[in-house]
Every structure is written in C-alpha cells, then in structure tokens.
Amino acid sequence: MSTYNILVCDDDKEIVNALEIYLKHDGYGVFKAYNGKEVLKMVEESNIHLIILDIMMPGLDGLMTTMKVRETYNIPIILLSAKSQDTDKIAGLNFGADDYVTKPYNPLELLARVKSQLRRYTQLGSMEQKPGLLKTGGLVLDDELKEIRVDGEIIKVTPTEYRIVKLLMENLGRVFPISDIYERVWNEPSFSVENTVAVHIRRIREKLEINPKDPKYLKVVWGVGYKIEKY
C-alpha cells in the first residue's frame, strides 16, 4: 500500500514544519502550503488523501478553502484553529470539515485524528452492511461478534461496558439518565450506586474517543445523563 499524502496548510511556517516532522515520522507523505490558494492548486495537481487546514489565514481563509475543496473533492479535512468556542467548531463542521482541532493542540491527538480520518476515508466505504450491525460515524457495534470497532479498529471492552454501549447505540441520540442505564444494564433497581455507571462511562469514553475530554461519540449531557451521538 502506498503512503498517504497529507497536505498541511498554515500561515505559520514553524507549525507546518513541526507537523511535517510528526507526519513523516509516522510514514505519511507531506505537502506544505501557506495559504488557501496553494491548497487549491496542490489538491488539483497532486494525489492528496487528507488536508490539515488552519482557519485564520490571510487571503483565502480556512473556511472558504474548505468550501472550495468540497465542491469537487471528498477528501477528509481537519481544521486547525485558535478559536475554541463551540460556535466556531460548529461553523467549521458546517462548512464541510470532518474534524476540528483547537490550537494549541496535542501533537499525538492530532496524529490520532489524522489516522482515524484516513481509516474511515480509505476503508469504511467498502465495508459491507451486515444485519445486527449498529453503526454511527466510525463507531460500529457488531452484536454477532460481540465487537466494538472505531474506524475499523477493534476496541477491547468489558461485558458491562459492552452492554452500556449497546444500550446507547440501540437508541442513538437518546439521552439515558444514570439510573435508567443502571436498571437496564445491571437489571437491578438503582439505589445509590449510580456513581458506578458514571465511572464506567468514563472508562468507555477513554477507550472509544481520541480525546475523552472532547468526545465525538459518547457524550455527556451534564445534569441529565449520557448518549451516543448519531452521525
């Protein structure tokens, strides 16, 4: 399998260089650009598999570039930005980006996200649809094999954790109060044991999510309960 080519674009050269080092170290081919126009040109000229794009750039900014790329290409785009507000993230994703990472980012987290996006982009499309397969985004629960996969990678979970994920994935988007989860998974009336559920959920999140503090799938609805997002 040939190496994947990743286009990195930021108006700050040092950031681009640092990312180049990380990505090359992990065996990716790296193209460098410093503004939106270069990105559009390179996407046309070269075989690019993923773009890491800064939002705040002079000239054509990251959001506009994303929109232009999306007009013709389906390649994953990860936005990089110093803007950390929820509204900024939502705007970025609405413009067609696949992920959003805030500066200053953790290099390892960024690499994990790159990997995840590439896996989905290259492999998931070919995955056959089996009955008994629960799926949202890159998260798949195969009830026949009793397996949970994230972006094709099998996640090791305990039986209780599996039952929790199954419950939530059977009802994607629905928020389960802690007591409900306890009653359904443990099959016991809940009484002052809810903390167990919360701790379990936290463990599951650490296994499923790239950044457990900013979960993509298993989300905390604070003061209510938990849900798995529907994509």
Added chain:
Amino acid sequence: MDTKSRNIKYSFLVKAFAVFLIWVSFAGMFASVYFFGINSDVLMSENYFQSHAFIAEFNRCVEQAISSADVQKLTGYVSGTGTGNTGTGSTEAIADSSSVTVNFKYVARNIETNAIVTNMELDADSAWKAAKEFPKNKSYLFYSAADNKVASKNFLYADNDNTLYPDSLESLLKNAQVEFFAAVDDQLKQGDSFYDIQQEYKGAQAQLPLFLVIAIAAFALGLCSFIYLASVAGRNEKNSEIMPALIDWFYNDLHIVAVILAATLSLSLLQEITLHDDLTEGIFLFAVLSIDLLIGLSFILSMIRNIKRGTLFQHTMIYRLFKAAARFLAQCFQARTFRPAVLFLLLAYGGVNAILFAIATNGNPGFPLLLLVIINLGALYYVSKTLGSISGIMRWVNEMTKGNLDYALDTGAMSPAFHAFAKDIAGLQTGIKEAVAEAVKGEKLKTELISNVSHDLKTPLTSIINYVDLLKKENPENDTVKEYIGILESKSARLKQLVDDLLEASKAASGDMIVNYGRVDLCSLAQQSVAEYSEKAAETGLDVRVKVCENPVVVHGDGTLMWRIMDNLLSNAMKYSQKNSRVYIDIERNGLSGVITIKNVSEAALDISSDQFLERFVRGDSSRSTEGSGLGLSIAKSLAELQGGTLALKVDGDLFKVIVTLPLEAIAQ
C-alpha cells in the same frame, strides 16, 4: 504657653466659672440693693432728724400728744369731769403721763385760760419758757389754732401755707384757742424709740460705704464676666467657627416669648412679697431672681451667638414660616405640573359647582342641573385622562426597571398636564439607552481585545509545544537537557491553561456567553463530575464523597456551564486538598433554590479571606508554585451568576467550602 492659655480661655470650665462669677456678683448687688432698700431712709436723708423713720416717729408722738386726753381737755372739746384742774387757769402744768418718751417734749397752751399742758416735768412758766426755745431744735412744731399759724422743721404733717394735716389732726386743735409746741431734743437720751431708731440709723450709716463698695465691685465683676462670656460665646478656640449651643436650636422669636413669659411669671411671684426686713422673703426673692438671671443670661448669650453667626433674624419661627410659605407659593406657581392654572381651575370648578348647586336647590332645577351634570362629566373625563397618564408613566417606569429600555411612552395619550413630563421621560430614556449602549460597547471591546490577544498567543504557543515535544523525541543523552525539556513542557502546558482560562474568565465575566437553559439534575451532575475526576482523585489519594440524593434536585441552568463550574471546583479541590483527606459534595434544596456544597480541607494554611479568593488570580497557596491560573473560582462564580445563580465561599480554618446556588426548575418556570 500662649496656645495653652487660649485653650483655657475657651474651655467650658472657665465659661462655667464666669457664669458662677456673674451669679456671685449678682448676689453681691442683690445684697447691696436689698440693704439699700431696707435702709432707704438712711440714703435719702442728710441726717437722722431728716430721716423718714425719725419724722414718722415725731409725727406719731405729736399725734399722740394732741389726741391725748389732757390736750383735748385743754381745747375744750372734751369736758373735764374728773381731773378738775383742767382749764382752770392754774399755773400748775398738767403733766401728761400717757407718753413714755424721754426725748419728745410738747407744750400746749390755752390762750384764753393760759392753762398749759406739757409732758415735761416742769412748772407752767418754765415749760412755757422752754417751749419758746423749741424752734432752735433740729425738729420742732409750732401750731397756733387761733390764728392758724404753723411752723415746723422735720415734721411731715405741716406745710408752709399754714395748714396742719391730716385733717383729723388739724380738726383736733382747730378753732380751739390753743397753741401747741413740740420738739425733740437734739442730744437724744436713751430710753425711747427716738434713741433706738437713731442707733439703728447710725449702724446702717456705718455700713453704707461697705455695701456701696460691694455693689460697685460686684457690678464691675459681673460686667467683666459678662463681657468675657459675650466675647467667647459660641467659640471653642480662637477664631473658631461659631458653634450653636443646644439652646440655640430654639427659634429666636420663640425664645424671646419664652423669656418674657418667664419674666412675667417671676414678676407675678414677686408681687406676692414686699420688701421687708425679712430674711425668708429675701432668700425667696434672691432665688427667683437668680433663676431669672440664669434664664436672662442664657438668652442674651444665645442672642449674641446668633448675632455672631448672623442668624438673628433667619433663625426665627416667623422667618421660617415665611420662607416655607414663599417656597410653597413658588412651587405652586413655578413648577410645571402644578401650574397656577390648575390651582385656579380647581377653585373655579368648586366655585361653579357650589353656585350651580345653590341655584338648582333654590330655584328652577332644570337648566342648572343639566349644566352641573355636563361640567362634572367633563371634569371626570379630564381627571380620568390625567390618571390614565399617570398609570401610563408608572407602567413605563415598571418596564424600564425590568430592563425593557425600548418601551416607548405614548406621549399622544398624555393629558396636557403631563406633556412636559412625558417629554422629560423620553429624554431620560434616550440618556439611559445611550449609557447602556456605551457600556455594552466598552465591555464588548474589552472582551474582543482579550480574545484577540489570546488567539494571537495561541499560535506561537502551538509551535512551542510542538517543538518541545519534538525535542523530547530526540532522546537527548544529557540528563540536564532532559530536565530542562521537562520544565519547558510543563510550563508551556501551564501557559496554555492560563490563556484558555483568561479567555473564559473574560467571556464569563462580560456575559458574552450563550446560555442554553435546560433541566439540570444536580445529583446527576455531581455523580458525572465526580466520575470524571475518579482517576485523578485516586492519584492524589482523595476520597470524594457525594451525599446520596433521594430525589433529583432539578435546577434551571445550562448543563455544560454547570459542568465547567464543577470542573473548576473539583480541579481546585484536587490541587489544594490535604493529601489522603476527604472531599464532600452535598446536594440539597433550600427554599426556591438547589444548592451544591463542596467541602475540602486545604493543604496550605488559608490566610486569605473568602472575598479575596473570588478575585481573579488569587490562589490558596501564596507561593504560586502549584499549577493553576487562579482564575478558576472567579470563572465559576461568573458562570453561576450568568445562569442567575450565586457562588459563595466560606473559609473556616483550613476548611474550604464552596456553595453554588441555582434557582429550581419548577420555580424558574
């Protein structure tokens, strides 16, 4: 020394002493006057024989002598029945034994019978001879009833027009052929009242200069004391402001009236007594006058203070009343709402109503009654419109207090009386709107500045973090290099946290944050939050105990913001708690609010007040060596307030307690 003496000069004790001196001098003057009063005789006469006491005594003796039985027999008004030798022409003088005077002598002679009556122990001829010598004495009386001739010295009841009075006395001798001689010896001998009175007179005369000196000295002393008091009245030190005394609050005119009343009262008291040589009455008089003196003195000093302050006329009841009346009138005729027109309109309305009513009740009730109804309906309409305007204004104020700055006052529906007021209100509204807009703009600029700065900080920070990480990956051999890289790594992480917190703090404080309200169960929130920290708590050996909830405590708030609050508070608890201690989280309902309380024991001694904790950049350890920006509590507080709640801190020794309160969902609905 100089200042000291000045201070003494203005001290209260010295003033009180001056008042006492005035009282003493008054006592002296009173004593003198009292003395002069009871001894006025001595003052008025040149010598004893001219004194009233002497003259009176002389008169009394003369009267007694004339009215004595013997003299009366001589005049013939009383017929002699018993004695026999009266009016017989005998040369033997008839000795009058009725008088017990030693120094008083008299001789009465009937011209016709040549009978003589005398009190001298002499025969008739010698008595007559002696009588001829009487005018040489300092006091004598000669009266001839026959030719109606009077001559006298130091005798009161005689006049130069040859009459003797009173009539009763004259009538005793009149028309009788009698000559009457009387005199008092110049050299008084002991044994009768003339002598006794003279002794008193002499005594008083001797004391007179003494009392004169006392009077003058007392007057001088009193005057000096008074001048001193008048000069220092109202001052506590040299050239100080004039301080009004307690009594000065009394209006001056009322003060005058009160003093006059007091004076009248004491006068009426004094009318009860007359000047006598009576000690009790004298003491009583002195006491009353002393009180009068004090009242008068305080009054005069009060007036002096008022004059000094220039408030003699201002500080009067009359002045105040006039001023208040003037102000009231000015208000009536100047203020916009109470135009004179309105006042006159009211008067006219009442007057017209009364007249029409009178006509309607007295004569034909038809037309005036109709007019009455029309006028009153008109007035009712006007009043209701005015009241409507007032309620409109009240509604406007209410809306403004609620924060609805755009609520417009309907000036068209205002009654004419409120037009100007409505305009003012519109102006006020514009002013408030502008001020609010200005404040919002300023706050926005500040937040924008901070968010721009933190964005600009983040880009270089990204490079720093990345290259430090890359450096680490180079696996340097040198231990020192490794240590330095470790420091760089932790400090850049710290910097990242600071920048994030700064941004969040500024957004939370400025309220520039979207709040997505929903139902938040504090029990679930606590459990979820604690689960997030379960590993970190295990690392630090902390035991986080959530009090079991029986029922959910659902508050009206934003779950995400609530988590950020809990995140900040729990992260603080992890950082600053005593190792291997317990953290308690209690959830309860308190009236209309849901309350989360987080309690932990601080590792460092808490020598900071709970207020200081909430200020930005204050941390539990003064050395600032631990991680953390010091913004956590400030952010948590701002976030709680953003959701309509509160965050309070209590520090009790090393026990640190945070209380977050939010309105219950049921109440907020």
